[in-house]
Structures are given as structure tokens and as C-alpha cells.
Amino acid sequence: MSLVVGLTRRAVAAGLAFGLAGLSAAPASAGDLVIYSAVDFGGTVAKAFEAKTGIKVNLVEPGGTGELLGKIAAEGSNPQFDLVWVDGSAILERMLGDKVLQPIPSALIAKGDYNDVGKKLVPASRAFIPTSVSTTSITVNTKKVPADKLPKSFADLLTPDFIGLTGSKDPNLSGPSFQFIAGIFQVMGEDNGKDFFKKLLTDKKSSGFASGGGLNKALLTGDLKAGFSQDSSTYAKIDKGEPLAVIYPSEGVVALPAGIGMSAKTGNAEAAAKFIEFALGKDGQAAMQDGDDTDYYLAPIVNGVAAKKGRATDIKYVYLDGATAGAKEAEWKKWYKDNFVP
């Protein structure tokens, strides 16, 4: 017993020492880059960047996208990050409007060797610089839906096979989900789009997921047959052997760029620019696919960069009207919360 007590006392002392070291460690120095990230590959790219440039990156990843956005909102006019890297253009446009972000310098954008899709994703406002793209598609559990019953369009979902059995994420907690809903409204028109969701999402249990993880789990182990998920997350699951299929509906799917925004108050503009340049370069793009989580299954938007094997890139994209989506954001989110969130 005394040996155990002694060892654990030493462990506690070590823990205390570690905690004190953590407390007394010098705060992030002026030269360090602080990046708030909600993309899976943020850490991989940051490590590759550190290795290449020697510039220290402090990557901040709170529990989920919702917490990250809440944190940025609470910081408000005094943002503590240099760069923010998230999925979804609408959120970043809104942050620019709130002067939390500053426009990305044109010269930096000009350095990006974008393909045709990439060029269309660069916002006129320069709220962010796109680094890759994905989309929200229809994901189907192929064990529950036979091949001849697979939906080909959004309209095909309005059948008893899918009504109440299709999952969706809460746009209040998920940037990609807001982009998707705004895209549906853009394609179908706002009234028809709202009607579509009201007819399809009849069970609040499955229409208010906070993250893609929960939705995927419900698709794989729950009652759901289909769901609106990020295609990259579905490809990641398929690669792990899960019985899922990605379906791009005939109406088109809204492009969901992963974008980097620059803080209006950054004191590290030079290092921030270097990071953006790195992310769009060959090494950065390679690091963005060097993993097996959701976001690593991206569709490249830089010339000469290939997607992971099996990942579709020939997709009929709809490009979001950021101004309308930004202006309607609060109203649409509230509408969704009132109708579909438990």
C-alpha cells in the first residue's frame, strides 16, 4: 500500500508541477500565430507549416463548431485569433460585416492557383480565402434503402420511405448546415424550400443534430434511412467500410468552401499571410488530405491537386448568394430552431 501511496503522491506532485508549468508558461508570444479551427485538418496543416517555416502556431479547437462560433461571438470586437478556419462562407461573410474579420488582401488571393470551381468560390467581399470545397449531399444507408429506391433528387425524398426518416443538422450549431439550408432556399425559392423541409423533417429527434458525428451514428445505428450530411464525412465512413452512399441530387448542391478568415485585429498579418500561402501551396494541400477524418476527404480547388481515390469531384454546384444568405441568416436560423430543434 505504501508503495502505491508513494507512487501516486509522486504522480500528484508531477501533475501539480505540470499544471504550474502550464500556468506559468509565457502567454502566446507576439510572433506566434493563433488559429481558431473547426476543420479536421487544421492541426495537420499547422504542424507542416511549423516544420517548414519555424513559425509557432497555436491552434484553438473548442469542443465543436458551435462552441467555436459562440466563442468568437463573445470575443466580439476584440477577437483573439489571427486566423479562423471553418466550413461555410455565410458565417465568414457575417463576421466581415461585423468587422470581426478584415478583407483578405487582394495580392494574397491573386497568389492562389485556383481551378474553375475555386475561382467561383472566391468571394467578392474578400471575407475569406477558400482552401477546399465540399458539399452537403444526400447520404443513404444502403442496407436500409435498396438500389432501385435510391433518391435521385431532393423531390424524391418526399415519399413515405423518407419522410420523418431523414436526418438533418441544426444550422444554429453547424456552419455547413446553414450553408445547405440557404442553398436549398436559393434553388427552390424560400417558400418552397420551407415547405420542403416541413414536409420532410417531421421528427424533431432527427432534425436538430449538433454535428455530423451524431447524424452519421443515427444513420448507421438508428432508424434513419437518409440524411443531409457533408459528402466528405460520408466518404470517410465509406472508406472505413460503412454501408453508406453519397447522392448528389439533380437540382444541384450548394458548394461549401472551407475558408480562412483574417482577424480585423491581428497583430501577425505577415505570419498569417504566410500561413494562407502555405495552405494553398503544394505542401499545405497535401497536408489537408493527410488523414482519414471527415474534412480530409475534400474536393480540391487548386490546380494540380487530386482528390482522394473514390471521392467525386464532378459535381453540379450551386454557388451561394452570400449577401442574401447573410442578410437572412438570423431569420432563417430562428425559423429552423422554432420548427425543427427539440
Place this chain on the structure above:
Amino acid sequence: MTTIDQVRAARSIRSPEVFVVRPGTAGRHLGDWLANGAIAAVFGVLVLLPLGLVLIQTIMPALFDPVNPRMTLDAGALARAFGEPRLLGAIFNSLLLAGGVCVLATSLGAAYAFAMHRTNMPLRGFFVSVPWLVFLTPAYLKGLAWGLLMSPGGYLTQAGVLPDWLSTAFFGPAGLVFIHTFSLFPLPFFVIGGALAGLGSEFEDAARLSGASLGQAWLRINLPLLAPAFALCAIAVFAEVLSDFGLASTIARTSGFGLLTYSIYVAASAYPVDFALAGSQSLVLLLLVLALVLADRLLRRQMTARLISGRSRPARVYGLGHWRWLVAAGCLLVALLALVLPLGAIAVRSVCRTLSAGPAPGNLTLEFLRQALTFNNPSNEALLRSFGFASITALVAAAAAVLLSLRLDRASGVMRPAVLAISLGTVAVPGIVLGFGYILVWNRLPVFRDWPLPHYGDASLLVTGYIGTALPYCLVIILAAVGQLAPNLTDAARLHGAGWTRRVLRIVLPLVAMSVITAFLFTFIRTMFELPMSELLVPVRGPAAPSVIIHLFGKDDDGPGSALSLLAMLLVGAASATIWVSSALPGGEPKLSTSMTSSPTSASW
């Protein structure tokens, strides 16, 4: 709420003979004013200011607008909180759930306490530790674990013991009541167990000698005497369920059963944050919990005719014959549902590659555990970081609580009730609200944002936040113990020339050592698993373990998330057990007469 109510329950059965002489002139001295000012400053900065900044946005929604901050008054959010069916539904659901759970958890806890304290059932040494282990497992881990067990493709379905209809029914109010009941029964167990120990058997024996049957003695004598403890448990459990976030954000959300705390989270986890709505709903929650506290006080004032004394009374242990095995089986079932299954699910998931393949030989792996044990791995770093943060938090909070208790115990006027009221309020408010308040104070207010220590973005602010949430618990635990000390002990020492420091170190601390250790361990364990502060105040140098766990589960990386959770629990369990055992060993800190196994606070009263 839990500990506070244990304290009050323990006080409700303690001896009235102990009294404290309060120096009537103390408040007039400059030193007293300074000390009171320091206490007010500590609570003001750690609790009142952050909380106030969130709540005030209920009526000043544009106070922190990023573009045009202004102090325009607008009570629209408060009207929304009561006017919108969804939000009203969340309040109603929360009250309904809390009502159901308070009846069931109190009944279960009371039955378990009776079995432990008043029967000769076997294996009591093992069973008495179960409520402690359940009590110390965070709610969000229980929610995640039951998700792994009960989902249609989960472990119980794979084992063939869970029919589809039960799986479907579980993810609804019934499942929530079930998990809450088995999570919260330790609270009534602690309180009613303490009351049973204090009650003894002499009243019952007197009734029997007067011709009453056993049933009559319990119905007419014992149960009325235990009624305050039952009422206290019901109120405490009710408040716990109302303010719970762990299950609200896991099982309740996936059940489509909107609850108040999850509504607050939804309002606060978006860009832009709806601070006005989050604040107004927090206000509703706060008022509900404070109403409960008030009800509790009124209730206890009416029940003044107490015959229970604090003297240790021998209690009759009923011989159950062969029935004792049935009682043991019942307790085993409780242990299985409350502890073994949820922790087992986490443990199994941590060694399985995928959930759907289950614990089959080809699906087993030690990779997730190895990663979490590998130095420089993000999970391992987070684990060590949290261990250090929790140790420092527990140390500082317990030390601060000792100093505050010494001061408050002699304080006159409103200081003592005011601090206790603030403590109760803090415990009731969801951590996410306080976390946002910390960001507003330390990143937005001109004076505070320039302070070097604590500083927003550094670990120092996260630890400060941990201390802010832990201090009320520590204070109530230690204050109650300090309040028990007869003043003649320290007076005698003073007359013999002992200075303040010596009196505290040589007399006070040894006598309240068990309470200090209890407060330390309680804070240490809570901090290791504290979620909202860990997420919102995540240091730029790296996150604490809880936010990494939630991040992993959110990405559907259940395996690594479970491995990290398992290691965190093992680490906490080993460290806590060793500290507790070493403090109780000969040569360790002085022991008080009562064992901690009966109640977390009983040692002090």
C-alpha cells in the same frame, strides 16, 4: 446543489448544543472591513460580475454588439422566453422531468440507504462505495455511454438483450428519467443515510415499548422525523435535474425532448450569439432554482420540532434472514445499471475499432489507449494538462475556502447569508453561462482585459474559471465544519499567546482536515471533467481533456474519446483513492471519528 444540500441536511440533524459566540464589535474594525471587502471582491470578480454581464443582456441586448455597442433597454428576449411555444415547452419539459426524477431518485436513494444502514445484507462494504463512484462520474459521460448501449446498433442490441421497441422508447422522456434516477440516487443516499445514522433506534424502541408495531413505529415516528431529509433530497434532486446540461445535451437532444439548459446552449453556441435569449433563459432557470431554495428554507422553518440530535446513537440493524440475499440482488442491479453498464460501455468502446462490429476478436484494439498514453499525443497532453489544472484548482479553491470560512464564520450582518446565497445561485447556473461571462469580463471589459494574470487565452483564466465554479462548493463544505468548532478552543489558545496563524495551523486545520480533504477531492474530480469552462476558455497553448473528449465524440471518434475518458477516470480514481487513503493512514492527517463512507460531509458535523 448537491453538496450544499448534504451540508444542510447534515446540519439539520446535528446537535443544537454547539453554539458560536460571535464578537459583536468585529465589524467595526478596519481589518474587518478590509476582510469583508476582500471577500466581496473575490465573489464579485469570480461570480457576480461574469454572471451579471450575461444576465443584464436580457434587458440590454446590444450591450456587447460588435459593431454598435449600446445600452438600449429592450425586454423583448424575456417576453420571447415566455411567449414562444418552443421555449415555453422547454421550461415545461424541464419541470416535468425534474418532478418525475425527484420522486424516483429520492425513493431509490432512500431504499438503498436503508439497505446499507439498517439491514444485515451482505457485501455492504462494496455496495456503499457504489453511490460514490456514480456520483463522481460526469453526466455527459453517462449520456454518451448510454447512447453506446441503447442505440439500435449499440452494445445491448448486439448482445441480443434489447428489443427494438425498448431502444426506441429509451430515447425519450422515459430514458431520461431512467438515467437521471440512477445518476442522482447517490444524493438521497448520502443525505438520508446521514439522517438514518443520526436517528438511531431509541425513538423506535420507545414506541415499540409503548405497544406500537414495527410498521407503526416507522410510519408514526421515524418517517416523520426523516421527513425534512426526504424533502431536502427531493428539492436538491429537482434542482439538479433542472440545471443539468450533460444529459440535456446528449440523450435529451437526440430524444427530441427540449430542455431549458439545452435551449440556453443553442442560444449561446452560434454566430451571432443570442445573448439576450441565453440571458433571459438563464434568469428563468436561476429564479426556478432560487424559488426551490426558498421553498426549502420555508419548509425547514416550519419543521422546527426536531428530536434528532447529533450524538451518535446505536441503530437497530434488522436481520433479514434469507431475504438479505434478495436485497443484495436489488443493490447489485442498482450497481449494474448505475455504474457497471455505463462505465463498461466506455471501457469496451475504448478497445473496439468500430461500434457496429462490437467486442468481437477481430475488432479489438489497444491503439486508442496507446495513443492516449503516448507522450506528445494531443489526447495525452490534454489528460496531463487537466490533471495539473485540477490539482491546482483543488488546492487553491480549498485553501481560499478555508480562509473565507474562517472570516465568514465570525462575520456579522449580511455577509454570511449573502455569500451563501451567491454560492447557491452559482451552483444553479449552467457553466456555459458563467463561461460566457468570463469571456465578456476578461476579453471585453477595458480594465480586466489588460490584466496579465489571469489573462484571456491563457491557462490562468481557465484555472480561474474552474476556481470560480468550485469555490462555492468548497466554501459550503468547509464553512459548515468551521461553524462546528467551539470558539473556546481557539480562545484558549489565544489566551496562551498563540497567534492567528498558529491557531489556524495547529487547532483549526487539524480539526477540519477531513472537510478540507473532502473539498479538495470533490473539486479535483469535478475539475477533471468540467466541460463548459474547458470549452469556452480553452487556452491557446492547448485544450483540457473534457473539450478533447467532446470534440472526439462530436466527430464520431467514439473509440479515442472513450479511451481518453477511461484513462481520465482511472487517473482520477487512483489519485483520489490514494490521497484519501494516505490521509486516513496512521501518520497521515488527523482523523475525525466518523467514516466518510456514509456521507461526503458527515465527517465534519
